[in-house]
Amino acid sequence: MKLKRSSRLIDMTGYLLQHPHQIVSLSYFSDRYASAKSSISEDLGIVKDNFESQGIGRLETIAGASGGVKYIPFMKRDDAEAFLRLLSEQLSQSDRLLPGGYLYMTDILGQPSYINEIGRMIASVYSNHSIDVVMTMETKGIPLAFAAASQLNVPVIIVRRSIKVTEGSTVSINYVSGSSKRIQTMVLPRRSLTPGSRVLIIDDFMKAGGTMKGMANLLKEFDAEVAGMAVLVETKSEEPKLVDNYLSLLKLSMTEQEEQFIIEQGNYFQYYEC
Ligand SMILES: O=P(O)(O)OC[C@H]1C[C@H](OP(=O)(O)OP(=O)(O)O)[C@H](O)[C@@H]1O
Numbered sequence: 001m002k003l004k005r006s007s008r009l010i011d012m013t014g015y016l017l018q019h020p021h022q023i024v025s026l027s028y029f030s031d032r033y034a035s036a037k038s039s040i041s042e043d044l045g046i047v048k049d050n051f052e053s054q055g056i057g058r059l060e061t062i063a064g065a066s067g068g069v070k071y072i073p074f075m076k077r078d079d080a081e082a083f084l085r086l087l088s089e090q091l092s093q094s095d096r097l098l099p100g101g102y103l104y105m106t107d108i109l110g111q112p113s114y115i116n117e118i119g120r121m122i123a124s125v126y127s128n129h130s131i132d133v134v135m136t137m138e139t140k141g142i143p144l145a146f147a148a149a150s151q152l153n154v155p156v157i158i159v160r161r162s163i164k165v166t167e168g169s170t171v172s173i174n175y176v177s178g179s180s181k182r183i184q185t186m187v188l189p190r191r192s193l194t195p196g197s198r199v200l201i202i203d204d205f206m207k208a209g210g211t212m213k214g215m216a217n218l219l220k221e222f223d224a225e226v227a228g229m230a231v232l233v234e235t236k237s238e239e240p241k242l243v244d245n246y247l248s249l250l251k252l253s254m255t256e257q258e259e260q261f262i263i264e265q266g267n268y269f270q271y272y273e274c
Pocket residue numbers: 137138139140141176177178179180203204205206207208209210211212
């Protein structure tokens with residue numbers, strides 16, 4: 001369809017935002033808008049400048065016959081800090097503290113506007129880590145995993161607590177979740193991962209880190225590698241954690257009697273590169 005430049009720019013922006021981490025050729029846009037590649041190239045320059053000035057992300061150019069442009073979602077630091085302040089304020093409501101040092105977050109995990117921003121923050125850190133798959137443990141980590149995976153344009157695999165007849169042959173391991181101090185089981189269908197896959201592990205909450213460690217150990221059974229670990233909230237207690245090199249957006253600190261708590265910034269910005 002032949003469009004004037006302003007309409008092309010709007011449609012092109014929408015298309016790129018809906019196809020993160022995917023190479024889109026100039027020929028595709030040239031055909032889509034019945035416009036010369038030189039015009040498309042100028043359009044993409046305008047979109048690129050706007051993405052970067054607005055902190056929406058980056059537009060990478062890939063040369064060669066199979067080249068084109070690729071939209072890389074990226075949240076600029078000011079926006080990330082502002083969002084963490086908002087999230088921290090929400091999670092600091094006094095009635096959120098649960099027995100056992102947990103935090104009630106189910107409402108946040110069910111709110112797409114929050115989940116999408118958290119996904120974008122995590123994807124901003126791992127956009128150039130060659131992630132093949134995002135992995136999480138049922139249940140509360142699932143929305144976070146999908147939000148990050150959609151921004152990274154990779155699939156999600158979900159670790160289950162028990163064998164499901166609907167998932168074919170499976171690999172299972174036992175682990176100790178520091179939270180419960182009980183031996184628990186992790187199960188993943190054998191066909192979930194190919195050897196050598198680079199996996200980003202995501203969860204909503206980390207206490208002792210046993211769940212994250214279990215998922216990292218499960219990957220060894222598939223000859224896959226941990227390319228990153230990210231949690232929304234970690235606890236300040238239960239140090240040292242059972243895993244290292246994980247990213248947390250927020251940190252929960254409690255008084256001795258576990259009656260009062262504060263939400264602090266996690267270690268996110270140690271991993272964040274402008
Ligand atoms: O760091 P750890 O000491 O291992 O604890 C973190 C676990 C515990 C909690 O899961 P649960 O609330 O037990 O399970 P679900 O996500 O299904 O609600 C959380 O979602 C992490 O997966």
